[in-house]
Amino acid sequence: MGVFYHRFVQTALKVYPSIDYKFLACERFRINIGLGLGYLHSFDGYEVFKLKEGSGYETEKVWIGRPQFLGTLNWGCDFKLKKDADNSPLLVFQLRTNVQGPFVNNYVPILPVNSVLLGLTLPLKNK
Numbered sequence: 001m002g003v004f005y006h007r008f009v010q011t012a013l014k015v016y017p018s019i020d021y022k023f024l025a026c027e028r029f030r031i032n033i034g035l036g037l038g039y040l041h042s043f044d045g046y047e048v049f050k051l052k053e054g055s056g057y058e059t060e061k062v063w064i065g066r067p068q069f070l071g072t073l074n075w076g077c078d079f080k081l082k083k084d085a086d087n088s089p090l091l092v093f094q095l096r097t098n099v100q101g102p103f104v105n106n107y108v109p110i111l112p113v114n115s116v117l118l119g120l121t122l123p124l125k126n127k
Helices: none
Strands: 002-006 010-015 018-024 029-044 048-051 057-060 066-080 090-101 111-121
Touching: 018 066, 029 090, 066 111
Parallel strands: none
Antiparallel strands: 002 010, 010 029, 018 029, 029 066, 048 057, 066 090, 090 111
């Protein structure tokens, strides 16, 4: 689950499961690649004006949004911060491509969005 914000285009809520394959390069370093498919609900990030019957324009409400599909591809690596701990926090770096559609059927049916993820994964401890 997540929220996506682009200051010129849209704000979107996204829900998608993904499958990741992780390859252990050495004791503390892993390389990963993943695919995901899910649902995205976008809200336009710009005002829409509608012509009034007499003259002038009025602002149309755009908070209804529109449903779209979401496909994801990510690849990157993670690094175990504590060498000997099984439940060590991981430093994560990923390059992600999200593909959403239909975006604008007339001229941009599918919109790819690239992003970089730098984060920290904290495992939950089992008792």
